[in-house]
Amino acid sequence: MAPRPAGVLRHAAPALAAYTAVRLTGLAVLWLWAHAEGVGVWETVASDWDANWYLGIADQGYARELGTRYDANNLAFFPLYPVLVKAVAAFTPGTRATVGLLLAVASSFVAAWGVFAVGDRLYGRRVGVLLTVLWGAFPVAAVQWMGYTESLFTAFVAWSLYATLRGDWLWAGALAALSGLTRPTGIALAAAVSLTALLSLRSRLGWRAVAGALLAPLGWLLYVGWVGLRLGRWDGYFAVQELWHNQLDGGVETLRFMRALFLYDSTPELFLVMVTLVMAAAVVLFAVCLGQRHPLPLLVFGGVLLVIVLGSGGVYFPRARFLLPGFPLLLPLALYVAGLARHRAALVIGLAVLGSAYCSGYMLLVWPSAP
Secondary structure, eight states: OOOOOHHHHHHHHHHHHHHHHHHHEEEHHHHHHHHTTOOHHHHHHHHHHHHHHHHHHHHHHHOOOOOOOOTTGGSSSSSSHHHHHHHHTSSSOOOOOHHHHHHHHHHHHHHHHHHHHHHHHHHHHHHHHHHHHHHHTOTTTTGGGGGSSHHHHHHHHHHHHHHHTTTHHHHHHHHHHHHTTTOHHHHHHHHHHHHHHHHHHHTOOOOOHHHHHHHHHHHHHHHHHHHHHHHHHTTHHHHHHHHHTTTTTTTTHHHHHHHHIIOOOOOOOHHHHHHHHHHHHHHHHHHHHHHOOOOHHHHHHHHHHHHHSSSSSSSSSHHHHHHTGGGGGGHEEEEHHHOOHHHHHHHHHHHHHHHHHHHHHHHHHOOSSOO
């Protein structure tokens, strides 16, 4: 008999409560810091930077021409989030900025539940709770409660990976397809679902696995194809990404920036140092995941995500945010903390939460550019 929804939610309640406490702590630190600086929090989290781009798409739609200006074509931003903002705002009171922020916050809880579900299925309830807390205490976790797409995307990632672990191929493929309409890194999830589904055919032939494998990349392919048709050239999407400096270069630009930051900059910007440490830690954690032989879909998703984020020639400072959906990379940390005595585990978690609150506040109130 399938478990009842109320029972499933009750089982996840400690993780969701802990996640809420972590994010409220971060929000309280941000509010106090902003109040001391005389800065308003609302605009910062609801309509600044990328949130403004998504609101512009919801209001005015997409560009019809490629143009030549760098960092100016809104076709670089995937459509599902602004479409949802526009649709929900049409039937609810309040501004689209309010709707976008509430949608992100609601999505963060769906994502947190999915993160817990993956950890719980693999290693038990304690690890699931800790994995959720660590995701909520990511250094740039403030983005989870901003008008950005990371929470919505992570929700699709978490539940698609959970469905993949269960062999629910239609759900896994459908959610992966939706992720491909949300962020460009949806192709990493599509690779994980499709490869795992196709490999399952070695032991058992099933049409659901084939359908899931075909569904998974469909959202990403549809948007990339639509951009090509809109611009009248087959490589339209990639031309847009080139105008945003986001073409893959094998990590050359990433290494060049790191070299300049640490060897030639006498006073490196703290936020950029943090971004670099997050990327380095992600690589180390992925190596540990390989050594611990975590399930294939988690490894494929984490590996392809790292290749995209570190191998891009695009702007450097959002890279930590781009890694936020990579919660499977946090599993080694969750397993380590789960093995500690309770007082030591509480100390580690407390430091992580406070560190996240400080990094997030610095990112939004001191760092002068986009998160």
